[in-house]
Amino acid sequence: MKKGYLGIDIGSISTKGVIIDENNNILLSKYIWTEGNPIIAVKKIINYFKDNISDDIKIVGVGTTGSARKLIGTILNANLIKNEITAHAIGTLSFYPNIRTIIEIGGQDSKIILLDNQIVVDYAMNTLCAAGTGSFLSSQAKRLGIEVEDFGKIALTSSNPTPIAARCTVFAESDLVHKAQMGYEKKDIIAGLCKSVALNYLNNVAKGKKIFEPIIFQGGVSKNIGVVKAFEDILNTKIITDPNGHLMGAIGVAILSKKEPEINFDFTITESDFKTNSNYCHGCPNNCEVIIVKKDKKIIDSWGNRCEKGQIIKT
Numbered sequence: 001m002k003k004g005y006l007g008i009d010i011g012s013i014s015t016k017g018v019i020i021d022e023n024n025n026i027l028l029s030k031y032i033w034t035e036g037n038p039i040i041a042v043k044k045i046i047n048y049f050k051d052n053i054s055d056d057i058k059i060v061g062v063g064t065t066g067s068a069r070k071l072i073g074t075i076l077n078a079n080l081i082k083n084e085i086t087a088h089a090i091g092t093l094s095f096y097p098n099i100r101t102i103i104e105i106g107g108q109d110s111k112i113i114l115l116d117n118q119i120v121v122d123y124a125m126n127t128l129c130a131a132g133t134g135s136f137l138s139s140q141a142k143r144l145g146i147e148v149e150d151f152g153k154i155a156l157t158s159s160n161p162t163p164i165a166a167r168c169t170v171f172a173e174s175d176l177v178h179k180a181q182m183g184y185e186k187k188d189i190i191a192g193l194c195k196s197v198a199l200n201y202l203n204n205v206a207k208g209k210k211i212f213e214p215i216i217f218q219g220g221v222s223k224n225i226g227v228v229k230a231f232e233d234i235l236n237t238k239i240i241t242d243p244n245g246h247l248m249g250a251i252g253v254a255i256l257s258k259k260e261p262e263i264n265f266d267f268t269i270t271e272s273d274f275k276t277n278s279n280y281c282h283g284c285p286n287n288c289e290v291i292i293v294k295k296d297k298k299i300i301d302s303w304g305n306r307c308e309k310g311q312i313i314k315t
Contacts, residue, residue, distance in 0.1 A: 004053070005061040006265065007254025008045065008076070009087065009247070010038045010068035013107025013135060014220065016250040017045035019053065024094050024255055028052055029247055038068040039075065043270045046076075050267035059265035063087075063253030074293050074301040075274050079260040082253050085113055085123050091252030092216060093118050095242065100212035103231065103239075104248075105201065105221035107134040112206045126205050134220045137227075140176060140193055144186060148224075151190060155226025158191035165196070172196065194226035198234055213237055218245035272296050283309030 004027060009016040011034060019028045030048050034041045063080040064073035065087035073081035092099055093115070102113040110133055114122040126133075141148040155161075162184045165175045172193075179189055217239045221227055223246070232239050244251070275294045280287055290304040292312055302312035 001058040002054075002056055003061075003262075004057040004059045005254040005257050006049070006059050006063070006076075007087075007250035007252070007257065008042060008062075008064045008066075008072055008078075009084075009249035009253065010034065010042065010064065010066035010072050011106055012067055012109070014246075015041040015045060015066075016247050017042075017049065018247055018250045018254055019049055019057070019059070020251065020254045021057075022258070024251070026244065026247075026251070027054070027057065029244070029250075031246060034068075038072055039274050039276075042072050042075070046267060046270045050270075053267075059267075060262040061254070061257030061260060062263065062265050063255075063257035065249050065253040071276065071291075071293065075295070076265070076269060077263065078257070079263045080253060080257040082256055084249055085111065085120060087249045087252035087256065088218065089113055089115060089120050089252065090255050091248035091250070092218070094251065094255055095244075096214070096216055096240065099214055099216050099240075101215040103201070103206075103215060103217045103222075104219040105133055105197070105217075105227075106219040109133065110201055110205050110219070110221075112201075112209055112211075114209060114212070122209065124205055124207075124209065136172070137193070137197065137221065137224065140173070143173065143176065144180075144190065146186075146190070152194070152223075152225035152227065152229075154187050155191040155194045155224075156229060158185070158187040160188050160191075161195045161230075162188045162192035163196075164189070164192040191226060191230075194224065195230040195234075197221065197227050198230035202234065211235065214240060216240040216242065216245070218242070218248050220246055222246070278304070279312075281305055281310035283307070286310075 004019050007018045015034045017030045030045045062078040064078045069081050104111045111125040138148045165171045222241050279290050288305045288310045290310050292302045
């Protein structure tokens with residue numbers, strides 16, 4: 001039997017999964033929408049892998065990352081749960097060992113990771129607004145009556161991007177409507193939106209950061225060639241993109257799982273019924289919200305309590 005390693009990156013908009021071999025080659029991958037339910041999304045990915053994995057592959061490592069990493073890590077009995085910064089850095093460095101800057105823009109969040117000699121030396125994430133993210137571009141594409149997949153191609157046909165205020169989603173939408181009413185061409189407005197995404201990122205997420213080359217652009221928005229070109233024009237340099245850029249977090253956490261004690265992962269885990277709920281502990285003034293995870297009606301884990309009064313006993 002050959003060893004395989006499973007990595008799951010659970011985001012608010014999309015969920016990504018990969019299975020890699022001992023040499024970090026991708027054997028299988030899957031990208032789906034989370035649709036507000038990370039448990040169902042992960043079950044779909046696991047079932048896809050179960051139906052398509054080679055019979056001679058045994059999964060001995062499982063890693064989870066992303067916003068729901070703790071929940072999904074508990075459900076899958078993962079041997080590693082890691083933050084997105086480390087996962088993206090490790091995944092990227094496995095393919096691009098000389099990278100100095102990682103630009104990542106996803107569905108609802110974005111981040112910058114700065115590296116020196118393959119070590120993360122600084123990072124930042126957006127925290128307040130989804131302006132300039134994938135969901136922002138999708139909503140603007142819908143408003144303009146075009147498919148978001150065509151956004152970048154249309155943007156490249158413009159030679160005069162329309163300035164769009166994108167520091168806030170509300171302001172951007174208002175400015176977009178105003179520019180359209182003034183008669184600006186749609187291709188120029190679209191190019192302007194792409195440029196505003198890059199400017200918003202550089203002026204907010206990357207504010208105060210020294211960006212060194214080589215630079216790689218990841219996340220769903222990196223598939224938009226209009227935004228890629230906007231970054232290249234502003235930074236006056238070539239930006240690297242990768243066909244698997246949206247999978248780097250999942251790849252990274254799968255690689256990291258190789259360093260942990262091996263497990264015997266069972267694909268039939270998806271047949272179990274998982275439920276989550278929360279209770280507020282009133283044992284002290286903290287009033288902690290305690291998250292409880294149940295597998296087939298039995299408590300398998302809980303977290304959120306800051307003292308023993310909120311501790312939940314596994315059943």
